[in-house]
Amino acid sequence: MSEDAQGPITMIRTPVDLEYNISAGPDLTLFLRGLKEEKKLYGRRSPNGDVYIPPRGACPVTGQPMLEEVEVSDHGTVTTFCLINIPIEGQELKPPYVFAAIILDGASLPLFHMIAGIAADEARMGMRVKANWKPDDELVLSLESINYFEPSGEPDADYDSYKEHL
Amino acid sequence: MSESSAEILTAPYRLKYSYKRTTGPVIGRFLTDLRDGKITGVRRPDGAVMVPPREYDPETGEALSEFVSLPDTGVVTGWTWVAEPRQLHAMSTPFAFATIQLDGAHTGMLHRVVAPDESVMRSGMRVRARWAAERVGMITDIECFVPEESA
Amino acid sequence: MRDIAVIASAQIPSERRSDLSEIEMVQKVVTGAIEKSGIDRRAFDFWCSGSADMLCGRPFSFVSALDAIGAWPPIRESHVEMDGAWALYEAWLKLQSDPGLHCAIVYCFGQSSLGPVPDILATQLDPYYETPLWPDSISVAAIQARALLDGGRYTERDFAEVAVENRRRGKSNPNAQLTGDFSIEEAMSGPYISSPLRKHYCPPLSDGACAIVIASREKVDELGFAAPAWIRGFDHRVEAQSLGVRDLTSSASTQLAGRRAGARGDSLDVAELHAPFAHQELILREALELGGSVSVNPSGGALAANPIMVAGLLRICEAAGAIHRGEAKRALGHATSGPALQQNLVCVMEAN
Numbered sequence: 001m002s003e004d005a006q007g008p009i010t011m012i013r014t015p016v017d018l019e020y021n022i023s024a025g026p027d028l029t030l031f032l033r034g035l036k037e038e039k040k041l042y043g044r045r046s047p048n049g050d051v052y053i054p055p056r057g058a059c060p061v062t063g064q065p066m067l068e069e070v071e072v073s074d075h076g077t078v079t080t081f082c083l084i085n086i087p088i089e090g091q092e093l094k095p096p097y098v099f100a101a102i103i104l105d106g107a108s109l110p111l112f113h114m115i116a117g118i119a120a121d122e123a124r125m126g127m128r129v130k131a132n133w134k135p136d137d138e139l140v141l142s143l144e145s146i147n148y149f150e151p152s153g154e155p156d157a158d159y160d161s162y163k164e165h166l
Numbered sequence: 167m168s169e170s171s172a173e174i175l176t177a178p179y180r181l182k183y184s185y186k187r188t189t190g191p192v193i194g195r196f197l198t199d200l201r202d203g204k205i206t207g208v209r210r211p212d213g214a215v216m217v218p219p220r221e222y223d224p225e226t227g228e229a230l231s232e233f234v235s236l237p238d239t240g241v242v243t244g245w246t247w248v249a250e251p252r253q254l255h256a257m258s259t260p261f262a263f264a265t266i267q268l269d270g271a272h273t274g275m276l277h278r279v280v281a282p283d284e285s286v287m288r289s290g291m292r293v294r295a296r297w298a299a300e301r302v303g304m305i306t307d308i309e310c311f312v313p314e315e316s317a
Numbered sequence: 318m319r320d321i322a323v324i325a326s327a328q329i330p331s332e333r334r335s336d337l338s339e340i341e342m343v344q345k346v347v348t349g350a351i352e353k354s355g356i357d358r359r360a361f362d363f364w365c366s367g368s369a370d371m372l373c374g375r376p377f378s379f380v381s382a383l384d385a386i387g388a389w390p391p392i393r394e395s396h397v398e399m400d401g402a403w404a405l406y407e408a409w410l411k412l413q414s415d416p417g418l419h420c421a422i423v424y425c426f427g428q429s430s431l432g433p434v435p436d437i438l439a440t441q442l443d444p445y446y447e448t449p450l451w452p453d454s455i456s457v458a459a460i461q462a463r464a465l466l467d468g469g470r471y472t473e474r475d476f477a478e479v480a481v482e483n484r485r486r487g488k489s490n491p492n493a494q495l496t497g498d499f500s501i502e503e504a505m506s507g508p509y510i511s512s513p514l515r516k517h518y519c520p521p522l523s524d525g526a527c528a529i530v531i532a533s534r535e536k537v538d539e540l541g542f543a544a545p546a547w548i549r550g551f552d553h554r555v556e557a558q559s560l561g562v563r564d565l566t567s568s569a570s571t572q573l574a575g576r577r578a579g580a581r582g583d584s585l586d587v588a589e590l591h592a593p594f595a596h597q598e599l600i601l602r603e604a605l606e607l608g609g610s611v612s613v614n615p616s617g618g619a620l621a622a623n624p625i626m627v628a629g630l631l632r633i634c635e636a637a638g639a640i641h642r643g644e645a646k647r648a649l650g651h652a653t654s655g656p657a658l659q660q661n662l663v664c665v666m667e668a669n
């Protein structure tokens with residue numbers, strides 16, 4: 001459709017609107033069911049010993065199938081973070097807020113989530129945080145079962161303890 | 167949780183892209199004319215008329231720019247009857263997809279043919295465009311083609 | 318031209334809906350093909366994959382599939398938004414271009430169970446003139462089938478015979494999905510999807526994946542591989558996109574690719590043709606001038622299992638397999654892409 005109905009056509013709208021029924025596969029199913037049904041965070045151990053959360057369908061380093069499921073803690077350490085200052089579509093928190101990479105205790109790769117319970121300018125590397133879960137009857141099959149992470153009150157972690165995860 | 171008891175999760179997922187496309191001068195000319203209730207093709211160096219028009223000769227790649235006005239009648243050169251339209255077809259009753267060679271054209275145009283039933287359909291049948299009440303410069307400005315005798 | 322052979326392949330059985338994720342499917346076939354090849358995973362000189370993001374509705378989904386191949390330390394890798402047969406072509410070309418490279422692995426994956434495949438395939442048509450009408454892939458193939466009937470060389474009974482034969486042959490293929498002893502009458506009385514295409518003349522919706530390993534003569538000798546399938550000709554050709562500007566009843570691109578690849582239809586023992594719709598096999602047989610002695614689609618072809626973006630490379634895997642098993646001396650694998658056989662690829666392989 002042109003802006004001016006009588007002028008020459010120079011642009012048209014060609015929307016795509018398709019309905020899928022996507023599958024989570026076994027590994028993501030394990031993770032998502034854990035969140036809703038057990039209020040737990042499940043990862044999987046890779047052949048070289050790393051614990052991936054969420055679990056992946058294969059070890060990205062060796063290409064081998066992943067091994068046993070591993071429950072990891074809902075406490076962790078902020079490795080790195082950013083400050084969101086701009087509004088975007090679908091946003092639920094009001095800017096400014098903190099989005100962080102959190103290495104959960106027992107995991108080998110960080111999980112990404114929001115941080116609340118602090119002023120945005122107090123966010124820092126090494127900060128210890130814990131999950132703020134939704135009430136039991138509001139848990140869902142997604143990471144939205146965790147509202148956000150918040151300070152756990154533990155002392156900050158040493159840089160050396162998480163430097164491998166940056 | 168045990169692996170064996172875990173039924174695989176699935177979820178509905180809707181993918182929407184709000185694409186816009188620039189038309190360029192050749193496609194733009196065709197769509198502008200459609201909006202104005204006219205059909206325009208383009209002539210190839212060998213004299214053949216192509217509609218809808220392309221910017222380039224599909225065989226030689228030569229740029230094309232000689233526009234030709236065409237009537238909104240033609241013949242069906244290929245067709246299929248869709249007894250149960252899919253949602254995206256946006257058709258409430260059975261219809262045909264067909265290639266239609268307009269009078270004076272040498273190539274086929276893909277479009278819809280609306281006919282009382284499949285028994286009416288045949289290659290070589292004459293059809294006429296039924297224009298959309300509101301035209302915006304899309305291929306759907308031709309709502310469909312219909313058998314010429316019923317037009 | 319360098320001597321390059323297919324030495325191994327692996328696939329998972331096609332099924333209507335796999336419980337595996339794409340990554341898990343890829344992991345299984347890649348590991349399977351690597352183990353059969355006897356080559357160390359780290360020794361591969363090149364990796365190439367074929368898939369289509371629109372199938373799962375996730376842009377750049379092929380990037381996450383890299384998890385399945387163990388891309389660390391960083392590997393030399395490429396991807397085509399095409400059937401895996403075209404990824405194999407790229408890998409073959411890569412080995413042709415650099416005598417320092419000796420082996421490559423190619424994989425592809427596709428799940429038809431996630432999205433509305435007939436509608437998704439309408440997005441490969443002309444976005445100005447065709448896609449806004451949403452001509453689904455079955456209707457597009459049906460226009461071609463009608464043109465073939467109008468041409469007078471074939472009748473609907475020929476469509477039925479192709480469908481019945483492929484599904485009968487598919488019975489001996491453990492990876493096939495839709496197989497069995499159907500009667501011609503049964504096929505010809507089934508419901509129309511888009512006339513003249515009845516259900517039996519259309520492929521099943523399949524989830525699947527496969528992988529294939531190619532190696533240079535030096536590598537084949539080093540491995541002591543007994544029955545390599547030497548690639549003697551490889552070509553692909555494309556025709557105009559618009560349905561109204563080409564003759565749908567013949568396949569000039571298949572004919573040309575076949576000639577350029579040295580297919581010689583009467584010299585083949587096996588031809589695996591990627592014809593998702595029954596009538597397309599008739600067009601391809603003509604284009605490749607296949608003689609009566611050629612065994613066509615012993616696997617059951619795409620009518621028995623049609624994992625999209627995979628079914629083409631599967632044809633080459635099956636043709637190479639016939640050579641590996643000593644059942645064929647000269648075999649052809651064909652793959653198609655685009656609406657109504659728009660683009661076609663031919664790979665001709667020979668035994669030692």
